[in-house]
Amino acid sequence: MSKPEFVYVTYIETTPEKLWQALTSSEFTKRYWWGTSVVSDWKVGSPFKLVMNGTATDDGEVLEADPPRRLSYTFHHLLNERAKQEKPSRVTFVLEPHGKLVKLTLTHQGFAPDSVVLDGISRGWPAILSSLKSMLEQGTALAIPLSCMESQPEVQQS
Numbered sequence: 001m002s003k004p005e006f007v008y009v010t011y012i013e014t015t016p017e018k019l020w021q022a023l024t025s026s027e028f029t030k031r032y033w034w035g036t037s038v039v040s041d042w043k044v045g046s047p048f049k050l051v052m053n054g055t056a057t058d059d060g061e062v063l064e065a066d067p068p069r070r071l072s073y074t075f076h077h078l079l080n081e082r083a084k085q086e087k088p089s090r091v092t093f094v095l096e097p098h099g100k101l102v103k104l105t106l107t108h109q110g111f112a113p114d115s116v117v118l119d120g121i122s123r124g125w126p127a128i129l130s131s132l133k134s135m136l137e138q139g140t141a142l143a144i145p146l147s148c149m150e151s152q153p154e155v156q157q158s
Contacts, residue, residue, distance in 0.1 A: 004118050005109035008125050011101045014136040019095055019102050020068035022132055032131040032141040040073075048073045055079075060088055070094055075108065075117075082116045089117060104129070 012019060022028045026037035036057070039049040042065045050058040060074035072092040077083035089110040096103040106125060111118040131142040 004111045004113060004115065005107060006118060006122055006125065007108075008106045008129060010104050010129055010133055011098065012104055012133045012136055013101055016068035016095045016097050016102050018136060019104060020071070022136060023071060023093060024067075028135075032135040033128055034146060042067075042071070060091075063090065064092075068095055077117050077120070080116060080120075083120070086112060086115060086117055089115075 014022075022032070024038060024040070024042055026039060029036055029038045034052065036050050036052045039051055040046055040062055042062055044062055044065060046062045048060045048062050049056050057079055058075055058077050060076055062071075062073050064070055064072040070093065072090060074088040075091045076088040077086070087110070089108060092107045092109075094103075094105040094107075096105070106129065108118075108121050108125065127142075127144045131144060135141045
C-alpha cells in the first residue's frame with residue numbers, strides 16, 4: 001500500500017524564472033505567505049527553514065535544486081508536538097513552461113497514514129499557492145485569513 005501524498009497543480013501566467021524566484025526568495029515569499037520567509041542558499045544538502053514572525057515553523061534539507069525547473073526539500077514541522085514526532089516528508093516543485101504559462105506541480109509525500117502534517121498541508125498549500133498565483137499575475141497576494149488553515153469540525157448531516 002502506498003503512503004498518502006498531496007498533489008496540487010496550477011497554471012500561472014509568468015515565466016519559470018519569475019516563479020522560481022517567487023518560491024525561493026525570502027523577500028518574495030513574505031509577500032504572499034503571511035510574512036513567512038524561506039531561508040536557504042538552495043544548494044543540495046543545505047538546510048532549509050520557514051520562518052514566520054521570527055520563529056522557525058518548519059525545517060529540512062535541500063534535496064534537489066535545478067533552477068528554474070525543479071526544487072525539492074525535506075519538510076519537518078516544528079511547532080505542533082504530534083507533527084514534531086513525525087518523520088520528515090518531502091516537498092517537490094516541478095515547473096514546466098507552456099507558452100505564456102507555467103504549469104506548477106507540487107507533490108508533498110512521505111507521510112504516515114495518520115499524519116497530522118498531511119492534514120495541515122492539505123489546507124495550507126492550496127491557500128499559499130493561490131496567493132502566489134495572484135501575486136505573480138495581478139501583483140497582489142490574496143488576503144486569506146490564517147483561520148482558513150485551522151481544522152474545521154465536521155458538519156453533521158441530518
